[in-house]
């Protein structure tokens with residue numbers, strides 16, 4: 001992975017979020033507070049502005065810039081979660097790591113730690129952790145990602161706002177899992 | 193007890209509260225939110241205005257008028273507590289009860305029930321319940337009342353705002369116990 | 385998944401801003417819930433009084449009310465008010481913000497009072 | 511009985527009015543406590559963000575901070591911020607209003623953090 005690919009990734013992700021903003025907010029209306037699309041849209045806009053301003057020249061700087069934008073602008077749980085993912089990739093990249101599976105592994109572990117969620121709790125962690133494991137096996141692709149996202153639907157939420165709904169959270173996709181699916185699919189596109 | 197005596201009682205109590213407003217608020221500053229004097233002053237002013245407006249002709253109406261004024265104007269825990277005391281006396285008076293010890297008994301039981309406090313919890317109940325029992329024995333006087341009030345000082349509060357302070361509530365008089373002392377002493381004056 | 389609007393919520397706080405703020409938090413997840421509030425005394429001071437609480441109860445369109453409050457004097461006023469209104473009042477001695485948020489989210493999801501009470505049980509602290 | 515002003519308090523909420531209201535409630539019993547707040551996002555929207563929380567931490571004159579919050583995203587932002595500041599942050603997963611009120615009353619009475627933590631323990635609900 002290199003700086004140009006990350007920038008490409010962020011452009012693709014940004015476009016995807018913009019396109020699906022209302023959809024993500026609708027998913028979040030069903031089992032949350034209805035702001036996930038707006039939160040992410042605010043986030044990716046800040047990421048683009050941040051990269052333009054910071055002009056990072058190496059991977060670590062690039063990830064750090066993205067992380068800081070997400071942390072300060074998303075304004076929901078997904079802010080510190082995605083922010084931590086990119087902070088962890090920045091840390092790994094500082095140690096000269098640019099292998100995609102290793103970076104994803106660091107990101108996924110960071111997200112899981114930040115939220116205290118396990119796989120099966122119906123959060124974005126349900127996509128992050130298995131996807132990172134699949135990437136390590138060289139088996140991450142769009143179909144795998146779609147399956148991980150879809151698998152959140154029958155679950156009962158144990159973390160985040162949806163967990164307040166108890167049983168009522170069953171039968172809905174987790175909004176953060178859906179946006180994580182978009183993040184990973186655009187990553188595959190940008191690095192293929 | 194008759195209507196004229198109750199009116200006399202309220203005038204004496206009102207004057208006593210007015211005179212000790214700052215003292216009561218200071219006691220409440222030490223182990224509460226510092227408003228007990230103001231709360232009571234607002235309450236007794238409303239009582240006087242209420243009685244002038246309602247022009248009650250029997251004991252039950254008189255107690256009811258006092259209760260409603262306290263309930264709607266005190267604005268602190270002492271509002272529902274004193275309000276309940278007078279509501280209970282109004283109920284008892286409706287059953288043609290005008291014997292002072294019996295009325296006090298009804299009031300004290302009402303206060304204890306409303307606040308869920310026992311004797312020893314460092315609240316106004318520490319004065320109400322023993323004083324009502326003493327009245328029944330014909331042994332209620334100023335010295336007895338002063339002793340009951342003073343006995344709240346070494347206690348640790350288990351109810352009300354002071355209970356948040358735990359051990360720190362020890363060594364202070366309970367403000368509601370002090371105002372209850374004033375209420376009972378002026379009652380003795382008005383009925384002697 | 386229609387909201388439960390037969391059961392309403394009443395919030396009682398010593399401070400007007402607290403119930404105004406919780407209302408904002410709740411409205412994000414529960415736009416349709418029958419919610420009324422009494423923040424501060426009738427005169428707008430810090431404190432609670434029965435008159436103000438009765439107004440919030442009367443103003444609530446629901447028939448059955450779940451009530452949340454901050455501190456003890458609100459609790460005593462609530463108990464007093466229970467004797468003064470015909471509407472069934474259910475008082476919860478739970479964490480104020482967290483309990484009210486949970487209740488609102490579940491009413492919006494259509495849950496019954498009995499179902500919601502199960503979720504409120506672990507939040508009891510008073 | 512001098513107030514403990516070495517230990518401060520930070521309140522984090524999704525909604526500005528909630529922390530403004532709790533501050534009013536607290537100031538009645540704890541005029542001298544070192545208290546700062548972050549209500550809503552930096553932009554004034556409903557939500558929380560690390561930048562706003564950091565501002566409240568920096569603005570607090572105390573050296574050791576006890577932190578209270580409403581919902582989970584505030585908690586995650588707090589944990590993130592813990593890595594970004596030198597001030598020791600102690601996060602309490604307790605009932606928000608009730609925990610903050612208790613803490614403030616005890617700091618005003620001069621209690622130490624260790625003593626206060628004992629009183630906060632029964633309020634843990636998160």
Ligand SMILES: Nc1ncnc2c1ncn2[C@@H]1O[C@H](COP(=O)(O)OP(=O)(O)O)[C@@H](O)[C@H]1O
Pocket residue numbers: 028032033035036039040075076077078079081111114115116117122123124125159160161174175176177582583
């Ligand atoms: N504790 C947690 N661990 C992991 N992911 C979480 C956690 N809490 C929330 N999330 C994720 O965040 C998403 C919601 O994000 P968003 O709507 O932006 O934040 P908020 O819930 O604060 O409004 C959820 O769909 C879920 O995937």
Ligand SMILES: Nc1ncnc2c1ncn2[C@@H]1O[C@H](COP(=O)(O)OP(=O)(O)O)[C@@H](O)[C@H]1O
Pocket residue numbers: 220224225227228231232267268269270271273303306307308309314315316317351352353366367368369456457
């Ligand atoms: N649960 C209770 N049972 C009996 N008395 C109580 C209770 N809570 C508070 N009190 C009494 O009320 C007094 C405080 O009254 P006040 O200052 O007017 O109300 P607040 O505490 O709401 O500001 C206390 O000193 C105590 O005597």
Ligand SMILES: [Mg+2]
Pocket residue numbers: 028032033034035036076
């Ligand atoms: Mg959301």
Ligand SMILES: [Mg+2]
Pocket residue numbers: 033035075076077556557
């Ligand atoms: Mg949100």
Ligand SMILES: [Mg+2]
Pocket residue numbers: 220224225226227228268
């Ligand atoms: Mg008081």
Ligand SMILES: [Mg+2]
Pocket residue numbers: 225227267268269430431
């Ligand atoms: Mg008060």
